[in-house]
Amino acid sequence: MDLTRQFDISDDGGEHDHYVQIHCELRYKCEPALDVLGSFNSWFFHDTNAGLDKWLAAMEGHLEPLLARVPSEIDVYEEPV
Numbered sequence: 001m002d003l004t005r006q007f008d009i010s011d012d013g014g015e016h017d018h019y020v021q022i023h024c025e026l027r028y029k030c031e032p033a034l035d036v037l038g039s040f041n042s043w044f045f046h047d048t049n050a051g052l053d054k055w056l057a058a059m060e061g062h063l064e065p066l067l068a069r070v071p072s073e074i075d076v077y078e079e080p081v
Contacts, residue, residue, distance in 0.1 A: 001026045001066065006081070019081040026066075027073040034065055 003024045011017040028034060040062070044055045060067075 001028075001063070021079045021081055023075075023077050023079060025073075025075040025077075026071040027075070028066065028069055029072050037063070037065060 003026070004021050006019055006021045009017050009020055042055070042059060042062075044050065044052060046052075
């Protein structure tokens with residue numbers, strides 16, 4: 001699972017310069033029970049009318065098979081965009 005947070009980097013004048021993404025990859029041992037997760041992307045943007053609580057509940061429901069497991073590896077890195 002790759003949790004990603006994107007940051008807007010501004011120049012000295014306060015104008016947009018570029019984005020940076022910080023990734024936190026949680027890796028789990030292969031188990032048939034985790035196959036149900038498949039592959040998907042889901043983004044939340046604060047400047048929309050979508051509710052954060054509703055989005056979090058949907059993510060918790062989708063990722064339920066991971067909630068009782070501990071990752072076997074964790075990797076945190078920065079990616080310029």
